[in-house]
Amino acid sequence: MSSIYRTLTGGLRRDITLTCLAVWFIGLSYGAIAVASGLPLWFPAAQSVLVLAGASEILFIGIVATGGNPIAAALAGLLVNARHVPYSLALPDLTGPGWRRLLGTHVMNDESVVFALAQEDPATQRAAYWTCGLGVLICWPSGAILGALAGSFIHDTSAFGLDAMFPAVILALIFPALRDRVTLRAALAGAAIALAAAPFLPAGLPVLLALAAVLSTLRPRTGQERNEQEGNDEG
Amino acid sequence: MRDNALLVAGLCVLSAGTFACRLSGRLLRQRITFPPRAEQLLAGGAVVMLAALVATTALTKGHGFAGYARPAGVLAGGLLAWRKAPFLVIVLAAAAVTAVLRLLGVS
Numbered sequence: 001m002s003s004i005y006r007t008l009t010g011g012l013r014r015d016i017t018l019t020c021l022a023v024w025f026i027g028l029s030y031g032a033i034a035v036a037s038g039l040p041l042w043f044p045a046a047q048s049v050l051v052l053a054g055a056s057e058i059l060f061i062g063i064v065a066t067g068g069n070p071i072a073a074a075l076a077g078l079l080v081n082a083r084h085v086p087y088s089l090a091l092p093d094l095t096g097p098g099w100r101r102l103l104g105t106h107v108m109n110d111e112s113v114v115f116a117l118a119q120e121d122p123a124t125q126r127a128a129y130w131t132c133g134l135g136v137l138i139c140w141p142s143g144a145i146l147g148a149l150a151g152s153f154i155h156d157t158s159a160f161g162l163d164a165m166f167p168a169v170i171l172a173l174i175f176p177a178l179r180d181r182v183t184l185r186a187a188l189a190g191a192a193i194a195l196a197a198a199p200f201l202p203a204g205l206p207v208l209l210a211l212a213a214v215l216s217t218l219r220p221r222t223g224q225e226r227n228e229q230e231g232n233d234e235g
Numbered sequence: 236m237r238d239n240a241l242l243v244a245g246l247c248v249l250s251a252g253t254f255a256c257r258l259s260g261r262l263l264r265q266r267i268t269f270p271p272r273a274e275q276l277l278a279g280g281a282v283v284m285l286a287a288l289v290a291t292t293a294l295t296k297g298h299g300f301a302g303y304a305r306p307a308g309v310l311a312g313g314l315l316a317w318r319k320a321p322f323l324v325i326v327l328a329a330a331a332v333t334a335v336l337r338l339l340g341v342s
Binding site for chain 2: 019022051053074075084086088158161168169177178186190193194198210215
């Protein structure tokens, strides 16, 4: 793991550290909200380690706190987390075999995926993915546990603008990809689809619907690609 | 007690299901070699979804509007990203703009 960390340049290390720190702060408010909603202290602790996907965990707690059935809350959370299916399809194998695959699969989240996608070569991609993934694995639960312990001492962290940090982190990291016109058009269309759907559909679904916009990036196939395709079909 | 058992059941469903989501694409990739065009679409799909995530987390709260302070902060971050500002500056500026607006009474 230390060799992975050394692969990262100082700038990238600093960026990942800041992102993990933001995750830690959001974890604080998540833990505090969980306890304030009447859940036992062990619950946000266990959930933050085992699920490790913030938005779905906060939604789960919100539904249970308002009297919802935990199984229904879990299904709503799963809908939010369904975006990990296309994430795992988009990423090359960055984890290696055995226990690394288990752990590496578990630490897949918005932050580790976007940091990996923003890198050029496979070695840096792998290093960024693991460093950010493990950083979130440490920061999210430790923030949640501390927040749960501090409980009512932590008031709404939105006063510090922390809720603006998550979208800003993702935006900063996809920005280089958006300089490509075709990608930018698809991204804007996807954002518009998600925003139009958000008032009507359950959380998670709007972002999945946005995937339809990627079809607009399709270009007419070149002859070479067609030949390659046919070669694959025969093989 | 029954409440706790249900909670644990919900926790198990969510954590196992989430892990399955994370694993599914990997397993599919081991069985199928995607043609280059499909690879291109898949990578584009991740960026499009992340952009949609930015839009929804910046602008919405539940099924409604999140208020002006948060999207204003994210917009400030976006402008700085466009001007190629360092990551640290982008993220901290987004939080700072949102916090200052709320301090001034803009929700």
